[in-house]
Amino acid sequence: MTDRTALAIDYIEQCRQRIDAELDRSIRQDSASERLQETMRYSVLGGGKRIRPALCLAAARAVGCDEEVALVPACALELIHAYSLVHDDLPAMDDDDLRRGRPTAHIAFDEASAILAGDALQTLAFSLLAGAPGLSDTQRIAMITKLAQASGHAGMVGGQAIDLESVGIKLNLDQLETMHRHKTGALIEASVDLGALTSAGVSQEQRVALANYARALGLAFQVQDDLLDIEGDTAIIGKRQGSDAAKAKPTYPALLGLEGAREHLATLLEQAQRALGVFGAEAEPLRAMADYVVTRNH
């Protein structure tokens, strides 16, 4: 483990504590149904790496903002991520029974509760952004626009649809990247952009640099996910090892071979780090997180 990876783990852990406290607070708000609220809490607060919120906080720091202002936007990103996991795990979708080392929401509760909890988590994400403290209404609107774009039919949900349509089909590298840019990349890019948008005075050059960083990181994240599905340990990754292969899902190792996938990962990491060249020490957490993403074991 490099010093920078250790820094990232430390940084993510600090972020995780702040994010989890804020998420806990936001889901405590009045709910009409206790069971629904429990399902929401179970889906959001039961672990998770909090990589997206940590990226948001780190991007805010890179553009010279107090990470505190990025806290609520960071929670909104995690809520979108959490809702997508709950729905993706449903029997009609990926039909997974294990997530983050625990039964998935529809197993722990029931399918209807899982569908509704996912729906309500998405709503809560937009609700939080609309009331995010320390931001102007114009900044809030810019964030809502970005998050909606990244998570809707032109982004994350669209990517999940492509994914389901691709089971058993042999994709080429371009098609695989298109799927991942939508399915996971768009939300990772939004995570970094929402952090950047905490600064009303963020320059175009900074936003472009951060977008390039996020694009490479988003793909790197997926390549590492595919590698972990082959090489990882179910107990550590918290979901069934080998589950992609079992479903005949297209993956980078299947397309490029193990060695090819590892090389691709190294290239993407280099791209991500190079994009941050316009920043100084204030982007150190972002650099550390890129190192972390390609070396993580879960």
Place this chain on the structure above:
Amino acid sequence: MTDRTALAIDYIEQCRQRIDAELDRSIRQDSASERLQETMRYSVLGGGKRIRPALCLAAARAVGCDEEVALVPACALELIHAYSLVHDDLPAMDDDDLRRGRPTAHIAFDEASAILAGDALQTLAFSLLAGAPGLSDTQRIAMITKLAQASGHAGMVGGQAIDLESVGIKLNLDQLETMHRHKTGALIEASVDLGALTSAGVSQEQRVALANYARALGLAFQVQDDLLDIEGDTAIIGKRQGSDAAKAKPTYPALLGLEGAREHLATLLEQAQRALGVFGAEAEPLRAMADYVVTRNH
């Protein structure tokens, strides 16, 4: 049919044409998956009374605004309504195979497509509000806040959760009203409030009056829905007649008897009309719509 009911039908039809054109335009935007987009279009554009958007337009007129400004917020309301129907119809939820006289989305497409289309329709609703023309960012944020509150775990989704938990349980009138205030009432209230919010200068008195109108109308809507489930014709109402009773769902007629439910409906209509007393002719479409809601046959 009274003159005012005829006026309402005419008004709703005019609204429907404008709303449908705008919805069609908004779902044409880039999607990552053609099948996903088709499912979204099928779920939104296949008929529907458009009562919520029409209420939004009528409320805008009541506070002296051009209905044009309420068009995009009205579409956002319909998208939330449409997404909730798609998810409520799923096998794990109400398991309905017929909606608006056609197969439900998960029958016409498949379950995964229906789940994802519902998800993406919700996202699109917030996306539309964030970019609604002719409004300030502050108005857009107020609308997003209201819509999120009305449709999330403290509103519509919470109500659906109560509904699922109540099957086979004997609710009293208070409990039944609590469920409906959440499940359908909150979004109807939001429909009227979003219309009111198109006027930056709407008075507190006007908003309270409109909220009282909407609250009574929302309950009246549900009582009439329950009556239609008993007295209606499957071919006209577009969903299975008697489906509530078949599922042992609590209803107003089950609780109050047929005659009692009809009387309750009349009282609610009177409350709704009385609330509009502070308005003049500009609220005529709202008055007509209340008449329509209690006399509609589908």
